[in-house]
Amino acid sequence: xxxxxxxxxxxxxxxxxxxxxxxxxxxxxxxxxxxxxxxxxxxxxxxxxxxxxxxxxxxxxxxxxxxxxxxxxxxxxxxxxxxxxxxxxxxxxxxxxxxxxxxxxxxxxxxxxxxxxxxxxxxxxxxxxxxxxxxxxxxxxxxxxxxxxxxxxxxxxxxxxxxxxxxxxxxxxxxxxxxxxxxxxxxxxxxxxxxxxxxxxxxxxxxxxxxxxxxxxxxxxxxxxxxxxxxxxxxxxxxxxxxxxxxxxxxxxxxxxxxxxxxxxxxxxxxxxxxxxxxxxxxxxxxxxxxxxxxxxxxxxxxxxxx
Numbered sequence: 001x002x003x004x005x006x007x008x009x010x011x012x013x014x015x016x017x018x019x020x021x022x023x024x025x026x027x028x029x030x031x032x033x034x035x036x037x038x039x040x041x042x043x044x045x046x047x048x049x050x051x052x053x054x055x056x057x058x059x060x061x062x063x064x065x066x067x068x069x070x071x072x073x074x075x076x077x078x079x080x081x082x083x084x085x086x087x088x089x090x091x092x093x094x095x096x097x098x099x100x101x102x103x104x105x106x107x108x109x110x111x112x113x114x115x116x117x118x119x120x121x122x123x124x125x126x127x128x129x130x131x132x133x134x135x136x137x138x139x140x141x142x143x144x145x146x147x148x149x150x151x152x153x154x155x156x157x158x159x160x161x162x163x164x165x166x167x168x169x170x171x172x173x174x175x176x177x178x179x180x181x182x183x184x185x186x187x188x189x190x191x192x193x194x195x196x197x198x199x200x201x202x203x204x205x206x207x208x209x210x211x212x213x214x215x216x217x218x219x220x221x222x223x224x225x226x227x228x229x230x231x232x233x234x235x236x237x238x239x240x241x242x243x244x245x246x247x248x249x250x251x252x253x254x255x256x257x258x259x260x261x262x263x264x265x266x267x268x269x270x271x272x273x274x275x276x277x278x279x280x281x282x283x284x285x286x287x288x289x290x291x292x293x294x295x296x297x298x299x300x301x302x303x304x305x306x307x
Contacts, residue, residue: 018165022065025211026159029058030151033084037147040088041135045095048088055085057207058150064177064208068165073158080149087137090130093242098123100243104265105258115258122253170212171299177208178288185285190278192241198281199234202227209291216294223287230284233277240270 015023036051059081062074101123105116137143149155181201189195206227213220244266251259 015161015163016165017167018170019068019161019163021167021170021211022061022068022165023156023161025061026058026156026161029054029061030156033058033147034151037084037151041131041138045092048091048095052085052088052092055081055088055150056203059085060204060207061211062159063204065170065173067173068162068169070158070160073155073160077150077155077159080146083146084150087134087143091127091134094123094127094130096239097243097246098127100239101247101262104243104262104269108261108265111258111261115255119254119258119262122250167212167215168298168300171215171295174205174208174212175292175295175299177205178292181205182285182288185281185288188278188282190274192238192274195234195274195277195281196238199231199238202231202234202281202284206231215298216291219287219291219294223284223291226280226284226287230277230280233273233280237270237273237277240266240273244270 032050032054036047036054039047040051059078062069062078062081066074098120102120105111105119181198181204184194184198184201187194189198206224209220209224209227213224244263247254247259247262247266254262
């Protein structure tokens with residue numbers, strides 16, 4: 001993708017506090033992306049996870065603070081970040097599935113040793129296939145262009161962060177990011193699809209909130225704690241659901257006894273985790289309200305204009 005680059009500093013000297021915060025947050029994610037890309041495709045599962053998180057976090061921040069940024073360049077960078085994160089998805093999903101199903105199988109004393117070996121072999125093969133696919137992708141010419149598009153100084157300069165954004169402006173953008181999440185929290189979802197959609201919305205809010213951790217520090221600390229707990233609970237539930245889908249799709253190769261027993265284990269754990277995830281999510285909204293009340297004075301009358 002060809003882009004017209006403007007070689008100039010990202011933000012002017014003496015930029016307002018809000019502008020400095022946004023630039024610092026974006027540059028930190030860019031740094032982490034650069035480190036993740038340099039280690040591919042030989043990185044371990046934690047490095048792959050960190051790379052995906054950095055891409056998602058930066059993409060989310062670009063959405064939250066788009067009133068402060070160049071609209072076109074923000075849209076293009078978000079598309080590149082989505083592509084980067086997707087390139088790592090198969091590896092991460094295969095690693096998580098292997099760890100989860102191996103743990104489940106080891107906790108079932110009724111499984112035969114031959115069944116366990118067959119399961120582990122299949123799971124390891126899928127992990128190797130995912131890494132081979134990633135290695136081929138990394139070697140493609142377009143991959144270098146993709147990573148350069150989100151890592152370069154020119155890419156940051158193109159975003160053209162407005163230099164006059166105050167702390168109040170930043171807080172207003174953070175508050176605005178809660179719209180979808182609050183609507184989903186108010187519905188109190190307990191189904192798999194509803195919980196997954198809520199988790200995505202909560203991630204977006206948490207990434208935005210982490211740019212202002214020192215404002216209303218007690219309220220933001222409690223809100224972040226509840227956000228992380230809810231996300232982790234919903235994430236564990238989703239990983240289990242996806243593992244169940246994989247078992248069902250590969251039942252003939254795994255064998256009937258192994259598949260039935262593991263699906264039964266998945267079903268029992270899934271019900272427990274779904275209830276736990278919904279309970280944790282229920283505790284987020286009161287903390288949001290307290291944070292909104294604590295920051296209202298700073299946010300009042302600070303609606304950012306668009307570039």
